[in-house]
Amino acid sequence: MVTVVDYGIGNLRSLEKALIHVGSPVLRTDLAEDIAAADLLILPGVGAFGACIQAIRQHNLEQPIRDAAQRGVPFLGVCVGMQMLFETGLERGTFPGLGLLPGRVVPFELADRRLKIPHMGWNLITPRYDSALLKGLSDDARCYFVHSFHPTSIREADILATTNYGYDFPSIVARANVFGVQFHPEKSHRVGLRILSNFVALRADS
C-alpha cells in the first residue's frame, strides 16, 4: 500500500490510478496517524510552492511528513512535492520548505530566448549512478515535465539524475530513503510507470 498525502491541492486521480496500474493499493489521506503508519509515502504537489507548503502546514502535516522521512520510509516527492523537500522556495515570495535536503528552488533563468517557460514536454533523464528507482530504464528514457522552477545549490551527492533545459538541473534527487522527481511519473507512459513500480518495490527490499 502506498500512502499519498492529500492536502487538498491538485488532482491526485492520475497518480492514484497509475499506482493501482502498477499493482499497488493507495491510501489518500490528510491524517497524521496514516502518515505515521505508512510504509511507502508519496508527497505530490502542483501549482505554487508557497501554496503547497502552506496547505501542508494548515493540515498540520509538516512534522508527520518529516518524521516519516526520518524513520526511513521510502518517500517520493513528485513535482512540487519534490521541490518542497528542500529548505527554501523562491516562487512568488520566499517560503521555507520541509528542509529534508539542503538547497533552494529557483526559477529557470534561460539565456536562450528560444527556450519557452514553463519547461513543458518530454525530456531525457541522465542518471549519475545506478539506483533501484531507475531499474530497467533505457538510456533514452524520457519523462513528462511541466515546471518553471527547479532545485539549485543542492549537495552533489543528492543528485540522482539531471535533465538539460538550457543547462543541467537536478531532475531526480535522492538521499537514503528520500527521493524526489521533478517530472510527472503518472504522465510519463511506460517510463513513469516503471519508476512508480520500482518505488513500490522499495518496500519489499527494505
Add this chain to the structure above:
Amino acid sequence: MSLAKRIIPCLDVDQGRVVKGVNFVDLVDAGDPLEQAFHYNDEGADELVFLDITATHDNRGIMRDVVRQTADQVFIPLTVGGGLRTLEDIRQMLHAGADKVSLNSAAIRNPELITQGAEEFGSQCMVVAIDVKRISSGRWEVYTHGGRRPVGIDGLAWAAEAQERGAGELLVTSMDRDGTRYGYDLELLATLDTLVGIPVIASGGAGSLDHLRDAFVIGRAHAVLAASIFHFRTYSIEEAKAFLQSCGITVRVS
C-alpha cells in the same frame, strides 16, 4: 536540445463516440474513444487531444465519463476542448482527469476566463486554441465556428493577449490549410514563435511527413496536432517519429 518535439493526435468526439478517428481493422470498435486512445498511446503519441464537437450542455457529462475512463488507463497528458465556457466547466474536466483544457470561442467572448483559469488552475493547463485565416502576408484574422465566422480580431494580437492573460500554450489552426493536406501555414507558425514565449502547437494542413518536419524546422513549432494523416493510417506515429529523427529532430521514442 534535449526536449522532444511532440506529436499529438486529435480525436473528435460526438456524444461519447469518436467520429473522426482511427479507422483500423484491428480495432474492435472504431468509435470507442478509449480504444483509440490506447492505440495512439501504444504507437507513441506524446499527448492526446479530445475535441467535443457537439459540446452541448447535456453532452458534457458524457464527455467527462470519456475523459475519466481514458485518464484512468492512459498515462500520457490529455487535453480536452470543446464547449467549455465557465471555470466550473474547466474544474470538472480537470477533476475527471484532463491535464489541460483547450478554450476557443469562449475565450474570445470572455477573455477573462483565461486569466481566471490560469490563476485558479495554473497556466500549464490552459491551452488557448486560435483559428485563423490569412488576410495578407503577415496578417491573420481570428475565426470561430469552424472557420465560418470572422470575429474581427487580429490573430497575432489575440495570441499575444492570450499569453499575457496566462495561457500556457497556443493551439493554432490555419483554417486556410485545415483539411487541405497542403501543409501547415509555416509563416504563421514562425511569426508566432517570434512573438510569444509559450509553446505553439501547429494545426491544420498536415498531409505528409515532410509537413510535420517543416512545422518544426521552419515553423519552429513545439508540437504538431494531426488528425487525418494518422486516422486514415497514411502513417503511423512510429513512422512519423522515425522520419523526424532521421531529419535530426528530437522526438520521444518509447
